[in-house]
Amino acid sequence: MPHIFYKPVSRREFLRTTVSAGVAFVALGCATNLTSRKQEPAGRWAFLADTHIAADPKDNVRRLYPHQNLQKAVSDIMVDLPDGVVIAGDLARLEGKSGDYESLKGLLVPLAEKKPIFMALGNHDDRSNFLKAFTQLSGQKQSVPDKHVTVVSGGPVRVVLLDSLLYVNKTPGLLGKAQRAWLQEYLAKSDGTPTILCFHHTMRDRDGDLLDVPRLFELIKPIRKVKAIVYGHSHEFGYSELEGIHLINVPAAAYSFDDKVPVGWVEASLTAKGGRFVLHAVAGNVGADKTVKNLAWRA
Secondary structure (H helix, E strand, O other), X not given: OOXXXXXXXXXXXXXXXXXXXXXXXXXXXXXXXXXXXXXXXXXXXXXXXXXXXXXXXXXXXXXXOHXXXXXXXXXXXXXXXXOEEEEEOXXXXXOOOHHHHHHHHHHHHXXXXXXXXXXXXXXXXXXXXXXXXXXXXXXXXXXXXXOOOEEEOOOOOEEEEOOOEOOOOOOOEOOOHHHHHHHXXXXXXXXXXXXXXXXXXXXXXXXXXEOOHHHHHHHHOOOOOEEEEEEOOOOOOEEEEEOOEEEEEOOOOOOOOOOOOEEEEEEEEEOOOEEXXXXXXXXXXXXXXXXXXXXXOOO
16 A cells, blocks of 8 residues: 644634635645656646545435545546645545545545645544554654644645644534644744645634634734645635635535535646646536636735
8 A cells, every 4th residue: 555645803803804705616645745847847736625535435415426526536637647636624424434534545546656645634534533544644744732734845835734623523623722833833943935724624704614713814924935725614616815815715526515616626836926726627517627717926
């Protein structure tokens, strides 16, 4: 088997005054660090989220089958391999059972034999079961108590995968004080490489979103090398911006809750100046397939 890898302010007030609304629809691995291809100036990534793999391959939601859709995504990615693959949480179906992760591992093997895969955890994951299933993870594992945090360095950007899992099979997420303290120290000590944060939860003002959004943005707003956040959770697809930081909500790879929303993954070509993001729709609203968004990083 290949390697698998503070100024007090109310949350509602903070989000109401600072969030620029996004428009919807608009590790496994063979290496620790990524290296850009010789003939490509941009690091190329495949971003996925919400694979929701169950032990039963026939499991489905609204006749959308997570096993089949992940197989399609893996096949698409392998046509033109990126430098690395990131899955932004909710790897398992509901409760992060051991059988779910064994099924996920099997589905990812063809890709894992070629490229490193890095995974964050979401609210439908079980941290203990995940770590038992994926014993040889790619990336630079960080020492944060009770959290699965990974840094991926190489190429024109750095990706920091954070852990927003709070309770298994309960919707809200939390980075927490210890993880935020680690992030602050890490960003202060690391070099000026453009940095993308990746975690599972959305940053809206709902009870099921990331609960410490204001504290996170209070921390990263003045750190100009933080350029974007990639996340999932909503089973939607869109781009927005907060404090000059791009928020990239990648679609679910498993299923959507609305026929108007695509199911799939996002191909990202990243440079020190910005990124080109291409939607690859494998199910749901496939009319959005190959939608392109170009983003420039804040200075």
